[in-house]
Amino acid sequence: MSEMIKVNIDGIEVEVESGATVLSACEKAGVKVPVLCHHPDLNVAGVCRVCMVEIEGMGNLQASCAYPVTQPLTVKTKTNRVRKARRMNLDLVLAEHYGDCYTCPRNGNCELRTLADEYGVDKFKFPHVDKPRYAKDTKSFSIIRDQDKCIHCKRCIRTCIDMQKVNVYETANKGHDVEIQVALNKSIADVVCINCGQCVNRCPTGALWTQDVSDQVWEDIENPDLFVIMQTAPSPRAAIGEEFGYPPGTRVTKKLNAAMRRAGFDKVLDTNFAADLTIMEEGTELLERLHKVIVKKDKSVKIPMFTSCSPGWVKFIEHYYPDHLDHLSTCKSPQQMYGAVIKTYYAEKIGIDPSKIRTVALMPCSAKKYECNRPEMNASGYRDVDYGLTTREMAMMLKEAGLHLADMPTEEFDPVLGEGSGAGMIFGATGGVMEAAIRTVYELVTGRPVPFERLNITPVRGMEAIKEASLKLEKVKKEYKWLEGVELKIAVAHGTANAKILMDKLVDGTLDYHFIEVMACPGGCLGGGGQPIPTTPEIRKARANAIYQEDEEIEIRKSHENPLIQKLYKEFLGKPGSHKSHELLHTHYTKRGQYFVKD
Amino acid sequence: MSVNLERIREIFSDYSPEKGNFMVLLHDVQKACGNWLPEEALMEVSKLAKMPLNKVYGFVSFYTMFSTQPRGKHIIRVCKDGPCAVKGSLMLADLLMKELDVDMGETTDDNHFTLEETACIGTCTASPAMMIDDEVYGNVAPESLNSILKKYR
Ligand code: SF4
Ligand code: SF4
Ligand code: SF4
Ligand code: FES
Ligand code: FES
Numbered sequence: 001m002s003e004m005i006k007v008n009i010d011g012i013e014v015e016v017e018s019g020a021t022v023l024s025a026c027e028k029a030g031v032k033v034p035v036l037c038h039h040p041d042l043n044v045a046g047v048c049r050v051c052m053v054e055i056e057g058m059g060n061l062q063a064s065c066a067y068p069v070t071q072p073l074t075v076k077t078k079t080n081r082v083r084k085a086r087r088m089n090l091d092l093v094l095a096e097h098y099g100d101c102y103t104c105p106r107n108g109n110c111e112l113r114t115l116a117d118e119y120g121v122d123k124f125k126f127p128h129v130d131k132p133r134y135a136k137d138t139k140s141f142s143i144i145r146d147q148d149k150c151i152h153c154k155r156c157i158r159t160c161i162d163m164q165k166v167n168v169y170e171t172a173n174k175g176h177d178v179e180i181q182v183a184l185n186k187s188i189a190d191v192v193c194i195n196c197g198q199c200v201n202r203c204p205t206g207a208l209w210t211q212d213v214s215d216q217v218w219e220d221i222e223n224p225d226l227f228v229i230m231q232t233a234p235s236p237r238a239a240i241g242e243e244f245g246y247p248p249g250t251r252v253t254k255k256l257n258a259a260m261r262r263a264g265f266d267k268v269l270d271t272n273f274a275a276d277l278t279i280m281e282e283g284t285e286l287l288e289r290l291h292k293v294i295v296k297k298d299k300s301v302k303i304p305m306f307t308s309c310s311p312g313w314v315k316f317i318e319h320y321y322p323d324h325l326d327h328l329s330t331c332k333s334p335q336q337m338y339g340a341v342i343k344t345y346y347a348e349k350i351g352i353d354p355s356k357i358r359t360v361a362l363m364p365c366s367a368k369k370y371e372c373n374r375p376e377m378n379a380s381g382y383r384d385v386d387y388g389l390t391t392r393e394m395a396m397m398l399k400e401a402g403l404h405l406a407d408m409p410t411e412e413f414d415p416v417l418g419e420g421s422g423a424g425m426i427f428g429a430t431g432g433v434m435e436a437a438i439r440t441v442y443e444l445v446t447g448r449p450v451p452f453e454r455l456n457i458t459p460v461r462g463m464e465a466i467k468e469a470s471l472k473l474e475k476v477k478k479e480y481k482w483l484e485g486v487e488l489k490i491a492v493a494h495g496t497a498n499a500k501i502l503m504d505k506l507v508d509g510t511l512d513y514h515f516i517e518v519m520a521c522p523g524g525c526l527g528g529g530g531q532p533i534p535t536t537p538e539i540r541k542a543r544a545n546a547i548y549q550e551d552e553e554i555e556i557r558k559s560h561e562n563p564l565i566q567k568l569y570k571e572f573l574g575k576p577g578s579h580k581s582h583e584l585l586h587t588h589y590t591k592r593g594q595y596f597v598k599d
Numbered sequence: 600m601s602v603n604l605e606r607i608r609e610i611f612s613d614y615s616p617e618k619g620n621f622m623v624l625l626h627d628v629q630k631a632c633g634n635w636l637p638e639e640a641l642m643e644v645s646k647l648a649k650m651p652l653n654k655v656y657g658f659v660s661f662y663t664m665f666s667t668q669p670r671g672k673h674i675i676r677v678c679k680d681g682p683c684a685v686k687g688s689l690m691l692a693d694l695l696m697k698e699l700d701v702d703m704g705e706t707t708d709d710n711h712f713t714l715e716e717t718a719c720i721g722t723c724t725a726s727p728a729m730m731i732d733d734e735v736y737g738n739v740a741p742e743s744l745n746s747i748l749k750k751y752r
Contacts, residue, residue: 167651167652167653167654168653169653170653170654170656170657171657172656172657172660172661173660173661174661181656181657181660182653183641183652183653183655183656184638184641184652184656184667191652191653594645594651594652595642595645595652
């Protein structure tokens with residue numbers, strides 16, 4: 001550990017590590033300093049200058065987010081000089097901004113507006129933009145850009161380039177004409193954007209947002225001819241409470257069920273069920289691939305196999321590693337599997353014409369909006385999933401309908417395909433798909449449960465960038481003799497920057513694993529681009545805790561033991577990997593490359 | 600006009616990040632493409648320089664001498680910075696707009712001239728200054744404009 005240095009903030013003494021920023025010392029002292037370009041997940045930018053403080057012995061005010069502590073300092077954050085400079089810099093930022101708070105999706109949750117309010121911007125000292133200068137970019141299925149509200153804080157650039165290793169944004173032009181731009185002023189729909197929405201989660205204003213389909217969903221709910229079925233993923237349930245004032249990590253699954261029924265959804269189903277289905281298919285696919293590689297020495301079959309539940313990750317590999325798509329599992333994501341099963345098997349069970357069914361998926365994710373619109377996602381003969389709603393959109397819909405979670409009773413999911421196992425639940429956290437898959441695959445192969453206390457495969461849990469584990473397969477069942485003694489090597493990465501590290505090794509031929517889970521978003525789906533804003537490492541940890549707790553409380557914690565899954569195979573699909581499964585539950589991918597997608 | 604990718608590859612065969620010759624090469628590419636940088640050209644540059652397209656675009660957009668819009672055969676650039684502005688470059692710009700019947704940044708209907716503004720071109724001692732293609736003109740008097748333009752017509 002490096003040396004500790006004393007810093008005095010407005011009379012409060014704290015100690016921070018040498019090299020820590022003055023801003024972090026202020027946080028430690030419990031002194032709030034406003035920030036706009038700073039974000040706890042991102043590198044320092046130091047461009048907005050609203051975090052100015054006075055440091056004794058320094059002539060000029062300093063940006064606290066960028067100033068490193070290397071010697072004892074005395075800092076003042078509330079002097080008149082600081083307050084004036086802060087106001088002026090805020091006003092400069094506001095001068096660039098054109099927007100109308102009433103109609104803005106960030107109204108009520110906008111960092112710019114909050115700062116203008118808290119820091120007493122009372123009159124404009126600079127000429128302000130008073131007309132829109134840009135057309136909104138609404139072409140993408142996932143991401144909307146409203147550049148008039150952009151304040152050039154560059155959080156989106158740092159998010160996309162540094163955190164996600166995707167190259168969408170760049171600073172364009174110079175001086176007065178500077179703007180944050182997509183290459184050649186293209187629509188974000190026409191470039192390498194993977195729709196992860198991480199930039200949306202970190203934008204301080206309404207300049208970036210996700211597509212909103214709630215009006216169409218309301219229309220369908222009210223249409224007497226349509227039967228609207230909701231499926232909810234695990235992550236929104238661990239986060240939507242934040243939109244209603246609960247602390248991060250509050251579990252509201254059953255209250256949410258009640259609220260959604262009151263909003264008018266005809267059925268409320270649990271995507272964890274489809275996650276279990278994914279495990280059955282993906283686990284089977286893994287064993288088939290291993291068999292072909294180990295026993296048949298089939299060179300055309302690719303190992304390691306990567307998970308394919310994260311549509312952001314899928315698009316990342318389609319753009320950046322188009323020659324390695326054979327490593328992706330052919331399994332659709334749980335959302336899409338569910339859609340296909342609902343409009344076939346379930347439609348028949350409940351006796352409703354599938355053409356009259358609309359499926360809505362509540363997801364933590366902006367990329368799922370794109371995914372459900374991919375042309376190939378119509379295995380049921382219809383659009384398998386009609387709408388992807390983000391956690392934020394759902395919260396807005398419930399508020400619009402006057403449905404507050406606090407007032408709701410608790411209600412269960414609807415039967416037939418209602419429930420998932422604990423294994424399905426943990427899909428929401430990084431490492432969760434791997435853990436769920438291993439719980440099933442290990443038991444399938446050896447006949448024994450995984451050798452971890454209470455089935456918790458702790459090496460793949462937590463927020464470490466890349467996690468690895470290996471598991472020796474011993475005393476295997478007869479039919480898996482060929483796996484006896486094999487050391488099953490697995491890895492887990494979250495955030496596409498971490499995935500890129502693994503992919504580059506794959507390209508070099510130095511990647512030595514059998515099975516790899518990748519989620520495009522930091523922390524996994526619980527940190528998805530459709531989740532409540534703000535997002536910070538602490539908030540993501542709290543959501544993960546909620547997810548793991550819920551797993552432990554569910555009686556059935558292995559996908560293959562979910563009786564509803566067993567029934568689905570018996571009555572409809574046959575067995576995992578069957579012809580029917582392939583038709584409905586598996587897919588293929590598109591080589592996209594890094595240049596413009598054709599219309 | 601279609602982009603000659605072969606020519607761009609030739610130009611970029613000499614590219615290396617160490618040499619820092621990106622700017623010069625881009626310039627040549629722009630010339631080869633008829634005074635502007637079409638989409639296909641930038642994509643090819645991005646591939647050859649192994650620089651993502653957003654970065655190439657950020658770079659190109661920073662310098663006024665590069666254009667991602669079609670431009671005329673000759674580019675007229677009027678300096679708009681302080682010293683020149685004081686000595687009448689704005690009036691010069693007005694005259695040119697009238698004479699060529701275009702707005703600032705536009706190209707004449709016959710694709711012959713594009714009129715642009717530029718930041719200081721280092722000829723402040725002879726302001727007002729302007730450039731046509733690579734030629735610099737200092738102390739430009741309004742009455743000399745026509746004879747200058749004639750050379751390019
Ligand atoms: S971005 Fe913020 S300040 Fe701007 S219109 Fe939206 S809510 Fe208002
Ligand atoms: S789009 Fe948002 S995050 Fe990006 S620079 Fe503008 S205000 Fe900042
Ligand atoms: S959604 Fe993801 S990939 Fe697309 S611009 Fe934002 S951060 Fe980049
Ligand atoms: S928050 Fe420090 S400069 Fe923007
Ligand atoms: S200001 Fe015009 S050339 Fe320098």
